[in-house]
Amino acid sequence: MIPSLIVFYAPAKFAILTVVILALIDTRWGLKLAKHKKIEITSNRASDFFAKLVGYFVFITFGLFLNAEFNMADIVRISAIIPIYSEIFSIDEKQRKLGKIGILKQAENVYKFAKNIKNKRDSLR
Numbered sequence: 001m002i003p004s005l006i007v008f009y010a011p012a013k014f015a016i017l018t019v020v021i022l023a024l025i026d027t028r029w030g031l032k033l034a035k036h037k038k039i040e041i042t043s044n045r046a047s048d049f050f051a052k053l054v055g056y057f058v059f060i061t062f063g064l065f066l067n068a069e070f071n072m073a074d075i076v077r078i079s080a081i082i083p084i085y086s087e088i089f090s091i092d093e094k095q096r097k098l099g100k101i102g103i104l105k106q107a108e109n110v111y112k113f114a115k116n117i118k119n120k121r122d123s124l125r
Helices: 002-036 043-070 075-079 081-097 103-123
Strands: none
Touching: 002 043, 002 075, 002 081, 043 075, 043 081, 075 081, 081 103
């Protein structure tokens, strides 16, 4: 049974790993925000984390079924987009509530920095 599950989920290992890591990061920022707002952390909140992961696995499992049935290799990555973006936006929201820049603004700043370097390099040619 377990080896069959491992083989079935193997094509989605990077999607699963990404979703789990982002969910853990989001949970960490959620704990920081709760501490900042002096909100009591209960076991119900921990069970919400696992419920969220189960919901995300539904998306990934659906992509794996489509891949197995219709041989659509990229559908696994596409099915992981919703959980990944959900977590990124949640992390960004919590960071901004704590007075930080936010992950999306940081990504935008890195993009602008790289674009500026490229433009300077192109102007030197």
